[in-house]
Amino acid sequence: MPKAVFLDLINTQPGFSQYYLKSFSEKFVGTAYAELRRHKMTRRGDENLYLFSMQVGDIVKQPPRTISADSTIQQAAKSMAGFRIASLLIHQPGDEEKIIGIITHRDMSNKVIALGLDYNEPVRCIMSSPVATVLSQATCFDALLKMMSGSKHHLAVERRGKIIGVITSHDIALIQGISPYSLFKEVGKQQTIVGLYPLSKKIPEMIRNLIKEGAKPGNISRMISILNDHILERLLTLLEEEMGPPPVSYCWLLMGSEGRREQTFKTDQDNAIIYADPKNEQQGKDAKEYFSRFARKAIEHLVECGYPLCPGEMMAVNPKWCQPLSVWKDYFAAWVASPNPQEILHATIFFDFRAGFGKAALADELRQHLGDLTERQELYLLHLANQCLAGRTPLSFFRNFIVEKNGEHKNKLDIKHQGITPFVNFARILALRYRVRETNTLARLHVLAKENILDESLWAKTVDxxxxxxxxxxxHQLNQIESDIQPDNHIAPDELSELERRMLRDAFEVIDRLHGVLKTIFPTP
Structure with a gap:
């Protein structure tokens, strides 16, 4: 195509220009990520990883084996033995295309042999339904995340609405070698809390492999969160077994970066306990005593697992943050009613909460309460917006980086507080304003764009x-860990490549555009 024609189309046809600009942007960002991986990480031997390059459909070994839901358990067992397979898909009687469930060797062991179930019972009695599926064109990493987040060992592979086979966690492990799933399984097998202590220390090596393979930060932080959540779940389960059942139901809340599923390698504990309102004074005393001991032991064990204490004591071991639901509702109401710097600080930590373990309905009720409060208190959101707008973009008038002039971090900038936090605050404020229940920053931005609250072009630039x-x-933090240096958030711009510095400047300039959106939504008198 002649240059003049191409430029004319760019200028006169919005759809044409949007397509090519989006394509260029994706290639440019991809180039930046590749350069980051190439220049910042040392290659270790033969690292042929395929999690991000291989599609799920490529590792399907054979067509799906199915059996009717009316068939007996014995018939299903004979079929599995004959085909030498560990799972069998269950279809609707008379319709082999309609898959309604799945059975595995584990079902045969736990639901039939262990319980003495009659082998002549229909197989539908022991099947799991519905079947967890993954698209054939999805990457193996997508399948791995789905398995880990849903605690699934088998996924049915779907292509054009039809099941073409089944993949297992073992299939994923074989293509990667050292798989995050192996660590996930190792955590689940632990029978003592002490056995969990060394496992979190294996996470950096897992993440290093993902970065080398080409994982984007959203995938990396999600993987870190899944592994951390699994360690927490196992730890608290074992602690409950040790201490006995609690007097009332409760939920262990995760807050801050944990609540947003945005942990990196330097993440302090930010947690709390919310428990059901006691029915009487005695139950109240029992609950207070139980959860006080429970929180103290849990926090001590988490420290041994490698999760440092919060310097501000925003943890469940602090009696203030271990309270019944009604008290938490009062906290939130007070913070929203009279916002001052301390209450606004609470918002940046507590309002990104999510359920980590226990009765999630308690967290859901508190989230609903928060939404009702902020809907009635527009002034509170205005205070949050003004605090966000008070932050300064770390660029000078001539687009030079604003760095520390002296001290321990001379010629460095804090990438977390100066660069990332403005994006997190922006997403939180709009999430509260429009009652978006997501806590993750990228997920919040996605919902805001999908509901046309955020311009699609700005959304794409913000995500990048x-x-x-x-x-x-x-x-930066991974390299520090591998050099036995305590990880921090201080980046030296002079040590970045020219492309990285250019991308970082462009990223910082997006902050001003986000501030412009806030000024439009929350105009000052």
Whole structure:
């Protein structure tokens, strides 16, 4: 195509220009990520990883084996033995295309042999339903995340609405070698809390492999969160077994970066306990005593697992943050009613909460309460917006980086507080304003764009800017860990490549555009 025609189309046809600009942007960002990985990480031997390059459909070994839901358990067992397979898909009687369930060797062991179930019972009695599926064109990493987040060992592979086979966690492990799933399984097998202590220390090596393979920061932080959540779940389960059942139901809340599923390698504990309102005074005393001991032991064990204490004591071991639901509702109401600097600080930590373990309905009720409060208190959101707008973009008038002039971090900038936090605060404020229940920053931005609250073009630039900074931060911290240096968030711009510095400047400039959106939504008198 002649240059003049191409430029004319760019200028006169919005759809044409949007397509090519989006394509260029994706290639440019991809180039930046590749350079970050190439220059910032040392290759170790033969690292042929395929999690991000191989599609799920490529590892399907054979067509699906199915059996009717009316068939007996014995018939299903004979079929599995004959085909030498560990799972069998269950179809609707008379319709082999309609898959309604799945059975595995584990079902045969736990639901039939262990319980003495009659082998002549229909197989539908022991099947799991519905079947967890994954698209054939999804990457193996997508399948791995789905398995880990849903605690699934088998996924049915779907292509054009039809099941073409089944993949297992073992299939994923074989293509990667050292798989995050192996660590996930190792955590689940632990029978003592002490056995969990060394496992979190294996996470950096897992993440290093993902970065080398090409994982974006959103995938990396999600993987870290899944592994951390699994360690927490196992730890608290074992602690409950040790201490006995609690007097009332409760939920262990995760807050801050944990609540947003945005942990990196430097993440302090930010947690709390919310428990059901006691029915009487005695139950109240029992609950207070139980959860006080429970929180103290849990926090001590988490420290041994490698999760440092919060310097501000925003943890469940602090009696103030271990309270019944009604008290938490009062806290939130007070913070929203009279916002001052301390209450606004609470918002940046507590309002990103999510359920980590226990009765999630308690967290859901508190989230609903928060939404009702902020809907009635527009002034509170205005205070949050003004605090966000008070932050300064770390660029000078001539687009030079604003760095520390002296001290321990001379000629460095804090990528977390100066660069990433403005994006997190922006997403939180709009999430509260429009009652978006997601806590993750990228997920919040996605919902805001999908509901046309955020312009699609700005949404794309915001995501790119956020992920670019997170990539810098994660690789910086990983290199520090491998050099036996305590990880921090201080980046030296002079040590970046020219492309990285250009991308970082562009990322910082997006902050001004986000501030412009806030000024439009929350105009000052």
């Amino acid at each position: 800017a956020y992920e670019m900074q997170m990539q810098l931060r994660i690789i």
